[in-house]
Amino acid sequence: MFDDNAEWELGLMQTGWKQELKENLRGPVVVPSITAGLVAGVLTVTFMFSYSAVIFTGELSGYVPRATGQLLFGGVVIALVIGLFSELRGVVALPQDNPTAIIAVMIATLSQLPGSTLSPEMLFAQAVVIMVASTALSGVIFYLVGRWRLAAFVQLIPYPVIAGFLAATGWLLFKGSFSVMADQKFDFSQLGALGEVTHLWLPGAAFAIITLFVSLKYSNVFIMPGLILGAVALFHVILILSGVASQEAIDGGWLLQPFGEGALWQPVPLSTFLAADWTLFVTEFTGLATILSIALISVLLNLTALESAFNRDIDVHREMRLAGLANMLAAPGGSLVGYHYVSLSTLGRRMRGDSRLVGVVVAVFCLLTMTVGAGALSVFPKFVLGGLVMFIGLGFLFDWVVKSWSSLRRGDVAIIFVILFVVEFIGFLEGVATGVAAAVVLFVISYSKINVVRLAIEGSNFSSAVDRPEDQRNALTTEGKKILYLKLHGFIFFASSIRLYEEVAGALSKQEAAPEFVILDFQQVSGLDTSAVHGLVKIKKKALEVGTQLALAHVSEEIDRRLHEEKFLDGDAVIEPIFKDADSALEWCEDFLLRTAGFDPSPKALPIDDQLNKVFKREIDVQKFRSYLETIEFSYGDVVSEPGNEQRMLYFIEQGTISIYLAELDGKNRRIRSAGSGSMVGVASFFRQGNIGPLVLGIADTEGTAHVMTESAFERMKSEDPELVLSFQTFALEYVSERLASNLRTLSSILRLEE
Numbered sequence: 001m002f003d004d005n006a007e008w009e010l011g012l013m014q015t016g017w018k019q020e021l022k023e024n025l026r027g028p029v030v031v032p033s034i035t036a037g038l039v040a041g042v043l044t045v046t047f048m049f050s051y052s053a054v055i056f057t058g059e060l061s062g063y064v065p066r067a068t069g070q071l072l073f074g075g076v077v078i079a080l081v082i083g084l085f086s087e088l089r090g091v092v093a094l095p096q097d098n099p100t101a102i103i104a105v106m107i108a109t110l111s112q113l114p115g116s117t118l119s120p121e122m123l124f125a126q127a128v129v130i131m132v133a134s135t136a137l138s139g140v141i142f143y144l145v146g147r148w149r150l151a152a153f154v155q156l157i158p159y160p161v162i163a164g165f166l167a168a169t170g171w172l173l174f175k176g177s178f179s180v181m182a183d184q185k186f187d188f189s190q191l192g193a194l195g196e197v198t199h200l201w202l203p204g205a206a207f208a209i210i211t212l213f214v215s216l217k218y219s220n221v222f223i224m225p226g227l228i229l230g231a232v233a234l235f236h237v238i239l240i241l242s243g244v245a246s247q248e249a250i251d252g253g254w255l256l257q258p259f260g261e262g263a264l265w266q267p268v269p270l271s272t273f274l275a276a277d278w279t280l281f282v283t284e285f286t287g288l289a290t291i292l293s294i295a296l297i298s299v300l301l302n303l304t305a306l307e308s309a310f311n312r313d314i315d316v317h318r319e320m321r322l323a324g325l326a327n328m329l330a331a332p333g334g335s336l337v338g339y340h341y342v343s344l345s346t347l348g349r350r351m352r353g354d355s356r357l358v359g360v361v362v363a364v365f366c367l368l369t370m371t372v373g374a375g376a377l378s379v380f381p382k383f384v385l386g387g388l389v390m391f392i393g394l395g396f397l398f399d400w401v402v403k404s405w406s407s408l409r410r411g412d413v414a415i416i417f418v419i420l421f422v423v424e425f426i427g428f429l430e431g432v433a434t435g436v437a438a439a440v441v442l443f444v445i446s447y448s449k450i451n452v453v454r455l456a457i458e459g460s461n462f463s464s465a466v467d468r469p470e471d472q473r474n475a476l477t478t479e480g481k482k483i484l485y486l487k488l489h490g491f492i493f494f495a496s497s498i499r500l501y502e503e504v505a506g507a508l509s510k511q512e513a514a515p516e517f518v519i520l521d522f523q524q525v526s527g528l529d530t531s532a533v534h535g536l537v538k539i540k541k542k543a544l545e546v547g548t549q550l551a552l553a554h555v556s557e558e559i560d561r562r563l564h565e566e567k568f569l570d571g572d573a574v575i576e577p578i579f580k581d582a583d584s585a586l587e588w589c590e591d592f593l594l595r596t597a598g599f600d601p602s603p604k605a606l607p608i609d610d611q612l613n614k615v616f617k618r619e620i621d622v623q624k625f626r627s628y629l630e631t632i633e634f635s636y637g638d639v640v641s642e643p644g645n646e647q648r649m650l651y652f653i654e655q656g657t658i659s660i661y662l663a664e665l666d667g668k669n670r671r672i673r674s675a676g677s678g679s680m681v682g683v684a685s686f687f688r689q690g691n692i693g694p695l696v697l698g699i700a701d702t703e704g705t706a707h708v709m710t711e712s713a714f715e716r717m718k719s720e721d722p723e724l725v726l727s728f729q730t731f732a733l734e735y736v737s738e739r740l741a742s743n744l745r746t747l748s749s750i751l752r753l754e755e
Contacts, residue, residue, distance in 0.1 A: 017084045017356060024355040032353025033090070037361025040092050040344045042225050044079075044362055045369050047097070048072050049380065050180070050388045051336065054100040055107065055127060057179040063124045067334075069265030070131070071095050072370035074335020076363045081326040082340065083359015087314045088306055090354030092344040092362055093326065095336035097392055098298055099291045101172030102428060103130055104179070106287040110280060118277070125275035128268060128334050130284060134291045135338075136331035141296060142339070143324025146317040151300055158439035160412035161432065162297055163400040164419030168431055169294065170396020171420055173389055177204065181386030183253065200253050204383035207231055208390035212398065215391075228384065235381045246379075254381055265370035268334045290428045291337065299323055299339040309346050310354075411442045448495030452488050453503055454524060458515075459483030462746050464587040465660075466674040472599050479593040484515040485586065489524035497528075497535030504539050508546045515548055517575075517589040521582040523554035533566050544573040551575045551585040583671055603676030605655035608707045611678055615731045616724075624724055628717050629707040634658070634700040641682065641698030648711040651681040656704015661697040669697055681706075683732050686714075 024030060052067035074095040082093035107127050111118060118126070145151055175186040182200035184193055194201065211227050239249060249255045281288075303316050323339045330338060348358040401420075404413055415438045423431035459480030468476070484507055492500065508514055528536075543550050555563070555578045563569060569576055579585035591601040608629070612622040634640055634656065641649070643663050651658070657676045661669035675681045681698060686709070718725050 020356055021360070024357050027355075029353045029355045030357065033348055033355045033357035034353075034361055036090070036348040036353050037358045038365065039222065039225055040358065041362045041365025043344065044075055044092075044094055044366060045072065046228060046385075046388060048075060048095065048366075050385050050392075051095065051097055051100045053180045053382075053385050054097075054173070054176045054389055055104045056124070057104065057176075058183055059120050060107070060123060060127075061183075062120075065264050066124075066266055067127075069263065069370045070128070070268070070334030071336060072366045073265050073333035074135070074330040074338055075366040076370070077330040077333070077335070078326045078338035079359050079366065080363040081329065082322055083363065084356055085322055086319060086340070086359075088310055088312075088319075088340075088345065089356055090345065090348030090358045091306065092341045092348075092359055093323070093339055094341045094344070094362075095330075095338040096295070096298065096341070097173065098169050098294045099131075099134060099336050101169065101176045102287050102291050102294075103127060103134075104176055105172070105428075106130060106284055109283070109287075122275055122277065125272045126277065126280065128272050129276040129278075130288065131334055131336055132268065132331050134288055134295075135327050135335050137288075138292055138295045138337040139324045139327030139329075139331060141292060141324070142299065142320050142327060145296065146320030146322075146324060149317050151316045151320060157297065158415075158436070158443070160404075160408065160415040160442075161419070161435040161439050162301065163404055163408070163412075164416045164435045165294055165297055165432060166301075166396050167400040167404075167416050168419055168423040168428060170393040170400065171423065172428075173393030173396065175393075177201075177208070177386040177390035177393060179386075180204075180389055181383050197253070200383065201386065204387035205390060207384060207387035208394055211387070211391045212394050215395075216398075228388070231384050231387075232380060235384070236379065254383070255379070263371050263373055265333075268332065286427065290432070293432065295337045295339070302340045302342050305342050306340055306345060309342065310349065411446075415439055415442065444493075444495055447491075447493075448499070450490060450496065451503075452490055452492050452496045452500050452525075453486050454489040455485070455487035456503070457485050459485065459517075459586065459589065459593075462586070463742070464590055464674075465583050465671055466587050466590070467676055467679040468590075468601070469678065472594055472601065475594060475597050475599060476590055479597055480590070481513055482516040482593060483519065483586065483589045484517070485519045485521065485582065487521045487524065487582070491526045491528075492532040492535075493529040494531030494535070497532040500532075501535050501538050501542075505542050508542055508548055514546055516593070517549050517551055518543065519551045519553060519582060519585045519589065521553045521585075522556065522559060523582065525556075525559065528559055528562060533562050533568070536563070536568060537566060540568060540571070540573045544571065549573060549575050551579060551589060553579040553582040553585040581671070587674070603655075603657055603678075605705075606678040608652055608654050611652055611654075616727060621724055621727065624721060625717075625728065626707075628713045629709055630713070631705065631707050633703070633705055635703045636700055638700040639698065640700060640706075641696060643697060648686050648714075649682060650686040650709040650714075651675075651698075652707040652709075653677055653679050653681065654705045654707060656706070657701040658698050658704075658706075659701050661699065663697050674701070677704075680732075680735060683736055686711075687729075687732065 024033060048071035049064070049068045052064045052071055053061070056063045056067055078093045078095065083091060086093070107123055107130075110126060111123055178184055178186040178194060178201050181204040182194070182197040184197055184201075186194065207227075211224065214223055214227065235254075239246070244252075246255065299320070300316070303314065303319055307314055319340070327335075327338060344362075348354040401416060404416055408416075415435050418438050419431045419435040421431075422434045459482065460477055461480070462485055463473075463476060463480065486504070488500070490496070504518060507518070540550060550573055552563075552574065560578065568574065569578075575585075575588070579588065594601045608626065609622060612625055613619075616622050616625065629652070640651065640658055641660075653675055655677055657674060658681055659671050660673040660675065660681065662672050663669055685696070714725075
């Protein structure tokens with residue numbers, strides 16, 4: 001499981017942390033770092049006590065001190081390991097609150113099983129085993145996710161589902177706070193019972209709301225400790241002034257039971273594991289899986305948040321491996337799952353003391369509390385502890401429900417509320433699963449609204465790259481409407497294939513001018529699902545009914561395989577073979593229409609003199625110009641022009657075909673023109689100065705003959721017969737302008753369709 005090259009993971013060696021701590025102790029960061037660490041330490045002890053109070057309520061409340069010691073042990077280990085070796089200096093890592101509400105529900109469920117005779121000691125043992133197992137397994141998962149670099153895969157979970165996760169966690173913490181404050185469960189069917197103990201939980205609720213409001217409005221790091229200490233002090237002042245003894249307050253449910261003397265932490269003995277009923281883990285599997293899922297998602301979210309807070313990129317996979325090791329070390333002590341704590345990690349940075357001293361001070365503070373004792377914690381009013389739990393829960397709800405209302409789409413917000421509803425009335429894991437399913441449905445609905453037809457254009461406005469005589473071009477202007485070109489894109493699935501079918505069927509159902517050919521260009525299609533393939537089969541059947549032929553282009557190997565499996569290419573409605581590109585398909589369809597209209601699309605030889613007679617009015621000018629040309633023969637595959645050729649040359653094709661390709665950056669060549677008899681090749685580049693055709697490649701498709709005007713011959717003609725040059729340049733300008741006008745018409749049609 002471990003990487004031989006990850007020395008820091010195995011022995012935490014050669015990191016330079018000792019030298020860095022020495023420099024911090026001598027540097028200007030020492031005072032703000034220690035101050036931030038002490039503040040974070042006080043909050044840590046308070047939080048750990050609150051977490052244990054959520055888990056162990058009612059008859060198990062006597063185990064709160066012992067559980068707090070276990071969490072503080074985890075705080076020592078996790079804060080020290082991550083604080084010393086994280087890429088983020090000043091980071092604070094602690095056992096987290098996410099599992100508390102879930103474990104509390106699991107323990108309550110076990111105690112209410114039919115025929116259950118579990119004693120408080122056995123329930124405590126069961127809870128400890130759950131804590132140890134969840135922390136150890138989380139550590140292993142964290143490490144493996146980092147080791148196998150799977151963090152990006154986990155982050156594919158839809159954001160609304162993640163928000164629903166955390167909102168549901170906040171809701172459970174909110175509900176759990178009433179058990180801490182009033183030993184009464186929050187249940188919609190038993191709200192009357194809560195009304196009878198309003199005096200116990202109402203002060204805590206007020207404290208939670210005030211704390212949340214102040215924390216949102218002000219960012220001073222001393223505000224929260226001040227509020228906590230102020231609430232505790234005010235409570236005891238009121239007790240003294242009212243003459244109520246501590247025991248009376250305990251009996252009245254205001255204070256926790258005394259912790260007893262001595263250290264909080266007790267090592268988890270083997271007897272605890274032996275006392276647990278391992279057969280009950282079958283019923284606890286769902287809750288355990290939920291803890292692991294939430295922990296994994298939460299640590300990734302926290303790391304992402306810390307990247308923004310610290311304004312730096314971090315190796316998330318390294319941090320995951322480090323968190324995994326820290327949890328595996330903390331698990332034997334009975335800790336909860338722990339990792340980077342966002343709010344406390346920013347203390348040092350805000351106080352300009354973001355050094356590794358912060359994490360060390362937090363660890364030392366937790367160590368002293370768990371070993372020397374925490375008798376003072378027994379004076380904490382239950383409404384303060386429960387209020388802190390409610391504050392945490394309300395914070396989650398504010399961040400992931402209230403803020404989401406203004407930042408997310410209503411469909412995404414609905415997913416959050418669906419998760420909350422299912423978690424409340426069915427279960428946590430069921431809520432998560434429902435959220436994922438709802439997110440998938442929402443995605444399908446949204447994605448199906450995207451038209452997979454990127455471009456739809458008739459052949460009268462869109463022609464192939466083949467140079468054709470004027471009479472054939474005029475014929476295609478009329479006949480081209482019988483060709484419908486559809487450029488598809490994206491992933492075509494069952495929902496989007498319906499829209500594709502409707503669009504094609506609508507075109508084929510026209511009473512007048514129904515296309516004879518439909519070209520389906522798959523160049524930008526990433527894939528098809530089974531339903532999409534069947535949708536194409538329906539299109540084929542519709543085409544067969546009306547006598548239209550389908551031409552497929554740019555089909556990938558995977559799509560081609562699926563089409564063959566469905567025998568899509570069999571029959572008369574699909575042209576075979578599949579065309580390598582859309583231009584080839586368009587050329588084939590144009591040739592068919594031209595033959596139907598009485599034209600022969602095959603290029604015929606056109607003698608050079610006949611070509612020049614269109615340029616010059618006098619025969620003597622034809623012969624003069626002819627004398628400057630050189631005659632060449634070419635064969636199939638000959639390269640007549642290549643990128644980087646600095647010699648400018650103009651070709652007059654007498655017989656044969658030359659294709660012009662654009663040499664693209666991905667190494668592929670795209671045909672942009674096919675020039676046959678009577679065409680000129682290289683006109684624009686011939687009259688342009690500088691490097692000629694740096695990306696253009698000319699390859700002969702057949703054997704043939706061409707006449708070439710070289711740069712030197714043209715320069716000689718300019719000096720010997722400038723009037724002849726002027727006449728030719730006028731014709732060349734008309735030739736290029738005509739081609740440009742044709743391209744602009746096509747571009748205009750495409751732009752209108754994309755508006």
